[in-house]
Amino acid sequence: MGQRTPGLERWRRGPRAARTRAGPHPKTGVIALNDAHPGCYLGILGGMGPMAGAAFALRLSALTPAERDQDHIPAVLLNDPRVPDRTAATRGGEDPLPYLLRGIRFLNDSGARLIAIPCNTAHLWYDDMVEASRAPVLHIIESVVEDLHRRGIREGRIGLMGTEATLRLGLYQRHLERHGYECVVPTEEEQVAYCTKSILAVKANRLSEAYEPAAACVRLLESRGAVAVALGCTELPLAIPHDRRPEFDVPMTDSIDALALAVIQRYQADQAAGLTRAA
The missing domain is CATH 3.40.50.1860 (Rossmann fold)
Structure with missing residues (x-):
């Protein structure tokens, strides 16, 4: 074994090494590498x-x-x-x-x-x-409303895309209608054929299969008078990436970006x- 270099050892350990207590927390099991970390915003x-x-x-x-x-x-x-x-x-x-x-x-x-x-x-x-x-x-839905306002869309029909539960239970509808919007949603059959199919493809890492059903739903909602479409499931912005959105005539509010x-x-x-x- 060669002789250790003191300067390198200090660099490896860092100036706080002597005061750092590592190991699992006795109650949470979380391993603390540096108990002086100030936390994140x-x-x-x-x-x-x-x-x-x-x-x-x-x-x-x-x-x-x-x-x-x-x-x-x-x-x-x-x-x-x-x-x-x-x-x-x-x-x-x-x-x-x-x-x-x-x-x-x-x-x-x-x-x-x-x-x-x-x-x-x-x-x-x-x-x-x-x-x-x-x-x-x-x-997240209030963030989508803020994004619509940021885009100058303060009224009109908003097409909704999301999970079956999100749309069935009116999660988006309650918030958007409170802000003066109307909502247009896919039928149950359209939900399964378009939104759910696209969402499940993303969850299964089959992104190449996610675009077409999601795009079909956007065009369907636009044909029913939507002035904007809310990508109201965080898998959907991955199904319709930013570089494909200029292909559509209707703007999309993206719940990840919002x-x-x-x-x-x-x-x-x-x-x-x-x-x-x-x-």
Whole structure:
């Protein structure tokens, strides 16, 4: 064995190494690598599905005005796909709420000061998650409404695409109608043939199969008078990528981008108020 180089050892260990206690937390089991970490501004409750959670983190970075790494928003992504199917739960399947609340607690314990959930159907349990969270939780559908306003669309018929549960239970309709919009939705048969087919293709990593059914639904809703179409499931922006959207005559509001922009707006406001500095 060769002699160790003191300078290299200090670099490996870092200046705080002597004060860092590593190992699993006795209650949570979370492994702490550095107990002095100040936490992140944003907690992302992802995994529903996992590609949508990763896409949200990517779009958040892409949309953030930044010149260097340090200009981006400090975030922790919990991309846990073990949450039971939200649509199945509305038909008597396993309740996802305990998993959602566990994720909320994890993000709170990670020091998050704001939480974003890039899954529309999970917002059926929004009130329970808000009640359980110490940090404020953004509402993805309110973010979509803000995006419509940003685009100058303040009235008219909005075509809705999403999971069967999201549309059947009126999650989007309640919010949009409260803001003065009319809603146009696919029939049950069209939902299965277009939206559900596209969403399941994305969840199965078959992106090449997701575009055509989603595109057919956009054109169908446009033919019924929609002035804009809401991609109200976070798999759908992956089915119709940004470079294909100019092919359509109707604008689309993308729930991934809308939520990311809401996070950025909130971060900038908190930054201006001096509320984003590490504790």
